[in-house]
Amino acid sequence: MTKKFNSIERCDCNVIHEDIVNQARDKMAQEESLYDLAELFKVFGDSTRIRILWALHEAEMCVCDIAVLLNMTQSAISHQLRVLKQAELVKSRREGKIVFYSLEDEHVKQIFDQGLIHISEESK
Amino acid sequence: MTKKFNSIERCDCNVIHEDIVNQARDKMAQEESLYDLAELFKVFGDSTRIRILWALHEAEMCVCDIAVLLNMTQSAISHQLRVLKQAELVKSRREGKIVFYSLEDEHVKQIFDQGLIHISEESK
DNA sequence: TAGTTATATGAGCATTTATTCAAGTGTTTT
DNA sequence: AAAACACTTGAATAAATGCTCATATAACTA
Structure with a gap:
């Protein structure tokens, strides 16, 4: 009853597997940009954004074209394009009233x- | 004033760029698994999960080892391992009391x- | 059998996030 | 100059998400 279940306490495993844990700790230190990596994948992890990227892979397009393509409001698309731009995944170019994204x-x-590739392997 | 701003209405662009939009529409239809793809990247888009994956790439580990490594509760790790398992990114193996993940x-x-690669390009 | 260890899980809570709505900017047209 | 068009942006809201806490399960040990 003295054991606190929800605290980060060391268990016997940590001692038994000490070398493995230390090895993994080195690997963690080695890649300090794991947080940035998570941020990048977070941007890909939304169906609206991934469909925008997929569409832009075919051709440069303006905001309202993307909106009708995905059957969403211009506002929603514009908000997501902002996220994609901040992640440096898309760039924009203005031509008069129209802003083209690529x-x-x-x-x-x-x-x-x-x-x-992973998706297709999964469904086997 | 008759224009509704927040509806998904066609604008002049859609007519002017008709062929581009149709071309993109074909591309969208071609890849119906974009939603699955977003789901996959969503799993990668969390720093806890991505650190777990990074650690497991070094070696097979049990839940409590991962917990001390990431300085988080066993419960939190267990919840995330469940997500990773459902995405078929990790598998588990029981050895007595201990469950090893890889x-x-x-x-x-x-x-x-x-x-x-993208991260490193960004920071140039 | 009772107690301990390792892990899993459900409910609750706080935070994040995607979309909508309303109002804004910048450019072109009349 | 005024109206129309393409787009942006901030606030509000609803839904999703990650963690904690308490409890449950499963295997081992005394």
Whole structure:
């Protein structure tokens, strides 16, 4: 009854597997950008944003075109484009009244593809 | 004043860019698994889960080892391992009282790597 | 059998997030 | 200059999410 279940206490495993834990600790330190990585994937982890990216991979498009394509309001699309721009996944170009959006670079496609490989393996 | 701002109405662009929009529409139909893809990236889009995956890439580990490594409660880790397992990113193996978790396959690493490439490009 | 250890799980709570609504900016047209 | 158009933005709201706490389960141990 003295044991507090919800505290971060060491258990016997931690001692038994000490070398494994320390090894993993080194690996964690090695990659300090794991938080940035999570932020990047968070941007991909929304169906609206991923559909925008997928559409832009075909062609440069303006906000209202994307809106009708995804059957959503311009406002909603504009908000999400802002997120995508902050993540440096898309860039924009103004031509008069119209603002055209396109993919920032080619990595986007590669991140997509790796994900799709996993999806297709899953459904086997 | 008759214009409703927040409805999904066609604008002049949609007519002017008709072929581009239709082309993109074909591309959307082509990949009906975009929602699954978003779900996958959503799992990667959390720092706790991505650190778990990163740790497991080094070695198979039990729940309490991961907990001390990330300085979090066993409960929190267990909840996240459940999410990772449902996404088929990790698998588990029981050995007496202890449950060992490991990566389901090698795609995980590749998805990681693509993300890291983007991160490193960004910070240039 | 009772107690301990390792893990899982359901409910509750606080935070984040995606969308909507309303109002704004910037550009073109009349 | 005024109206129309394409887009942006801030506030509000509803839904989703991650963690905590308490409890449950499963395996081992005394």
